[in-house]
Amino acid sequence: MNTIKKNIHLTTASSAQTHSFGKRIASCLKPGTVISLNGILGSGKTTLTKGIVQGLFKKRGVKVKSPSFTLVNQYEGTPPVYHVDCYRLNGEDDMRMIGIDELIDSPGISIIEWGEKIKTLLPPKTVWIMITHRGESKRKFVVSSDNTLFLRKLRRSLRV
Ligand SMILES: Nc1ncnc2c1ncn2[C@@H]1O[C@H](COP(=O)(O)OP(=O)(O)O)[C@@H](O)[C@H]1O
Ligand SMILES: [Mg+2]
Numbered sequence: 001m002n003t004i005k006k007n008i009h010l011t012t013a014s015s016a017q018t019h020s021f022g023k024r025i026a027s028c029l030k031p032g033t034v035i036s037l038n039g040i041l042g043s044g045k046t047t048l049t050k051g052i053v054q055g056l057f058k059k060r061g062v063k064v065k066s067p068s069f070t071l072v073n074q075y076e077g078t079p080p081v082y083h084v085d086c087y088r089l090n091g092e093d094d095m096r097m098i099g100i101d102e103l104i105d106s107p108g109i110s111i112i113e114w115g116e117k118i119k120t121l122l123p124p125k126t127v128w129i130m131i132t133h134r135g136e137s138k139r140k141f142v143v144s145s146d147n148t149l150f151l152r153k154l155r156r157s158l159r160v
Contacts, residue, residue: 008143008154011134015047018139021158022051028153029056031079031107034123036115039131041087044139045113048129049083052111056081067113071098079108086114092121125150 012018025035025048035052037045050064057077067073067085075081082103089095095118103110104123115122125147132140145151 006151008141008151008158008160010141010143010158010160012044012139012141014137015044018044018047018141019051019054021141022048022053023055024157025154026052026055028150028157029109030150031109033127033147033150034104034110034112034115034125035127035129036112036119036122037129037131038114038116039139040133043131043133045131048131048141049111049113053081053083056109072103080106082106082108082110084110084112084115086112086117089117092118095121 010021012021029052037048039045046064046066053062053064053075057075062075064075064083065073067083068087071085071089073083075083084100084103086095100118100121104121112118112122115126115128125145127143127145127147127150130142134140143151143154
């Protein structure tokens with residue numbers, strides 16, 4: 001039987017709503033999941049990541065900073081979270097140098113800004129999130145993945 005894989009579309013009207021969306025995503029994640037966030041600068045990749053990390057670490061107040069310069073930020077927990085930014089990287093060799101293979105093979109959750117730059121390195125069940133501007137404070141999110149279990153959970157959580 002073929003499973004119908006439908007993308008999830010969602011528009012937020014503020015960064016607070018994007019943050020809440022991130023928390024919903026967090027509630028559907030299993031250890032080892034890789035999320036690739038794509039969209040131009042200022043689209044909300046880091047804002048969404050903050051919501052995801054907040055959702056994963058519920059009580060602990062974790063301060064998420066953009067890894068634009070550090071390339072990878074790690075948040076210790078069960079599972080740990082790796083927040084990666086590929087913006088400044090030139091190609092997949094650079095990514096190999098920072099040990100992307102170990103990150104995505106680990107039981108940690110990896111959130112990768114500009115993941116499409118290294119798409120051939122990412123696992124088949126990567127969760128892809130494309131973000132586009134829909135005005136000053138509106139952002140459209142399209143979530144797609146071969147990870148049908150995740151999509152199903154997210155759809156249920158968002159009631160869409
Ligand atoms: N609906 C929205 N969702 C996310 N960010 C928004 C939204 N509306 C406005 N913003 C603003 O857009 C910017 C997004 O920045 P950031 O999350 O760092 O983007 P990126 O990591 O994609 O470069 C922030 O200044 C945020 O306040
Ligand atoms: Mg960013």
